[in-house]
Amino acid sequence: MRVKRxxxxxxxxxxxxxxxxxCSGGGGTSAAANTGAVLNVGMPNGPQAENNNPxxxxxxxxxxxxxxxxxxxxxMLNRVKPLEPGKPWLATKWDWSDNYKKLxxxxxxxxxxxxxxxxxxxxxxxxxxxxRDNKSxxxxxxxxxxxxxxxxxxxxxFDSSQYVNQVKILQTLVVPKHVWQSIKDPSTDPVKTPVGTxxxxxxxxxxxxxxxxxxxxxxxxxxxxKEIRYTSxxxxxxxxxxxxxxxxxxSYVFIPNYKAVYTSKDPAHYKLWFPAGMAVHGxxxxxxxxxWDNPVLRQAVNKVINRDDVFNQGEAGYFYPKNDHxxxxxxxxxxxxxxxxxxxxxxxxxxxxxxxxxxxxxFSYAGDKLQDPAGKPVTLxxxxxxxxxxxxxxxxxxxxxxxxxxxxxxxxxxxxxxxTKSVDTGDFEGVMHWTNDGATPYDMYRDVMxxxxxxxxxxxxxxxxxxxxxxxxxxxxxxxxANAPDEASRTTAMATLQKIMIEQQPMVxxxxxxxxxxxxxxKNWVGWPDDASPYSPVDPTLRNALDVVLHxxxxx
Numbered sequence: 309m310r311v312k313r314x315x316x317x318x319x320x321x322x323x324x325x326x327x328x329x330x331c332s333g334g335g336g337t338s339a340a341a342n343t344g345a346v347l348n349v350g351m352p353n354g355p356q357a358e359n360n361n362p363x364x365x366x367x368x369x370x371x372x373x374x375x376x377x378x379x380x381x382x383x384m385l386n387r388v389k390p391l392e393p394g395k396p397w398l399a400t401k402w403d404w405s406d407n408y409k410k411l412x413x414x415x416x417x418x419x420x421x422x423x424x425x426x427x428x429x430x431x432x433x434x435x436x437x438x439x440r441d442n443k444s445x446x447x448x449x450x451x452x453x454x455x456x457x458x459x460x461x462x463x464x465x466f467d468s469s470q471y472v473n474q475v476k477i478l479q480t481l482v483v484p485k486h487v488w489q490s491i492k493d494p495s496t497d498p499v500k501t502p503v504g505t506x507x508x509x510x511x512x513x514x515x516x517x518x519x520x521x522x523x524x525x526x527x528x529x530x531x532x533x534k535e536i537r538y539t540s541x542x543x544x545x546x547x548x549x550x551x552x553x554x555x556x557x558x559s560y561v562f563i564p565n566y567k568a569v570y571t572s573k574d575p576a577h578y579k580l581w582f583p584a585g586m587a588v589h590g591x592x593x594x595x596x597x598x599x600w601d602n603p604v605l606r607q608a609v610n611k612v613i614n615r616d617d618v619f620n621q622g623e624a625g626y627f628y629p630k631n632d633h634x635x636x637x638x639x640x641x642x643x644x645x646x647x648x649x650x651x652x653x654x655x656x657x658x659x660x661x662x663x664x665x666x667x668x669x670x671f672s673y674a675g676d677k678l679q680d681p682a683g684k685p686v687t688l689x690x691x692x693x694x695x696x697x698x699x700x701x702x703x704x705x706x707x708x709x710x711x712x713x714x715x716x717x718x719x720x721x722x723x724x725x726x727x728t729k730s731v732d733t734g735d736f737e738g739v740m741h742w743t744n745d746g747a748t749p750y751d752m753y754r755d756v757m758x759x760x761x762x763x764x765x766x767x768x769x770x771x772x773x774x775x776x777x778x779x780x781x782x783x784x785x786x787x788x789x790a791n792a793p794d795e796a797s798r799t800t801a802m803a804t805l806q807k808i809m810i811e812q813q814p815m816v817x818x819x820x821x822x823x824x825x826x827x828x829x830x831k832n833w834v835g836w837p838d839d840a841s842p843y844s845p846v847d848p849t850l851r852n853a854l855d856v857v858l859h860x861x862x863x864x
Contacts, residue, residue: 342832342862347536348539351849352559352561354542360510361494362379362504363445373847374510376851379482379505380482380506382432383478386845387823398432401414407471411466411470413462415428415432422506423503431484432482434483438488444495451466451467469790474747484503507530516539517540518538520535532861541556548563551563552573559827560827562627566580570827579830581826581837581839585821586821587746588631588743588820590817590818591739592738593738596764598680599684604666606814608713609713614709615630618706627698631818633650636756638821686716687716690738690740691719733768735766741774745821750786753805755773756814757805758782760783762778834864836859
């Protein structure tokens with residue numbers, strides 16, 4: 309799935325700390341007073357329309373995260389530790405064969421939907437058929453083909469290897485056939501009365517607050533949390549105020565000055581955790597526009613970006629972890645995929661080395677200004693949505709870094725919709741952007757340099773390769789990695805991708821994406837994941853939020 313970014317709103321007004329108050333929703337309570345065993349979740353997403361369709365990225369159920377309390381996946385996979393095999397959930401066993409072209413799932417017995425009807429293999433097969441036959445629901449574009457149920461097993465068949473799509477397939481949520489077969493258009497239906505296998509049912513819905521309550525008949529030990537209230541605050545400032553006052557106990561929101569406005573309010577209980585995942589953020593160039601089609605210039609830029617400043621100032625020292633590996637692979641999540649020749653090799657600041665690289669490859673200086681081999685001044689217009697304060701700061705830092713090698717950069721803000729369109733059509737010179745994540749670096753590299761996703765500048769509808777980078781060797785290596793018959797071939801292909809990334813620098817990685825970070829309070833509930841117990845991401849909108857809730861216990 310694509311790494312989602314909350315629209316990051318500047319929080320200068322919030323720094324008046326003593327005046328922080330909750331804006332709406334349930335108030336914070338002490339552990340002893342929390343007799344209703346309520347957990348208060350908040351997100352800064354504004355008023356919500358009643359839509360509980362678990363497949364739709366635009367639904368309230370997705371936006372606030374409560375879909376994962378109602379519906380469950382076949383396998384619970386941990387993005388913090390992507391190489392872990394996963395916890396059996398609605399499937400007790402999964403067996404791949406024929407080079408990942410065939411999957412046999414054994415469906416758990418004894419599971420009932422919230423309406424009391426048993427879940428069977430027929431429901432699982434129906435769900436996969438629903439994704440196969442409705443492209444708008446199949447957001448990961450998995451090429452489902454054959455789907456069949458027999459007894460307690462479901463068999464999926466594919467025309468090509470699904471090695472790189474394992475996570476997407478195994479984490480599929482299951483819906484009841486007896487309900488969904490009556491839905492006329494599953495791609496638009498708001499599913500006003502959701503029925504799933506999860507431990508909670510929808511209790512109430514308003515545009516500002518959604519409540520789910522513990523139901524009877526859940527197939528495993530019931531969670532200690534009896535009720536979860538999801539409040540949708542109007543913006544980041546309101547959400548941070550709610551966290552600081554205790555009205556919200558769990559959230560995912562960017563806080564520029566988190567120590568002052570959040571954790572210092574209750575250091576014993578207010579926590580945040582943002583572990584690195586297998587996706588990245590960084591500076592993308594339109595590689596079709598001169599002089600940024602020259603890999604030497606892109607390599608030089610890579611040498612002068614101060615990643616410490618990007619992390620500590622732009623990302624507030626926590627939000628997107630620093631990533632300085634020369635091949636851009638986040639560590640420790642991607643450590644096992646790094647080729648031996650690149651182990652423990654990082655990028656450090658090297659302004660002198662960048663200048664030597666440039667002047668040794670046709671670039672020159674007129675005073676302190678860099679000129680390309682054609683004698684033209686090297687400039688770079690950096691564009692960013694006006695509300696994304698972390699990206700704006702990142703780019704201001706990069707602008708100053710580029711000035712050290714004579715590159716004149718500017719930072720220009722624009723409406724988010726206009727920016728999204730400019731990225732889609734390639735109407736930009738430089739932007740901060742992210743990649744998809746996955747269980748391997750494949751998804752990251754595919755987003756950066758897959759020629760099969762290439763569209764020329766001016767053509768929209770792009771999905772990855774925003775920098776319009778063309779390299780047949782990279783495209784072939786990606787194809788080989790996805791379809792290789794053995795691990796040795798995949799290892800060779802991954803090493804090739806790392807070599808190309810280092811030598812061509814189609815984009816400059818600055819940060820790892822968080823593998824599902826978040827803020828939480830231990831005042832009423834304990835058992836949250838952290839560095840000492842990384843059993844799950846802590847983002848309340850991810851599938852793993854259910855696993856987190858099942859781990860929570862009342863604070864003593």
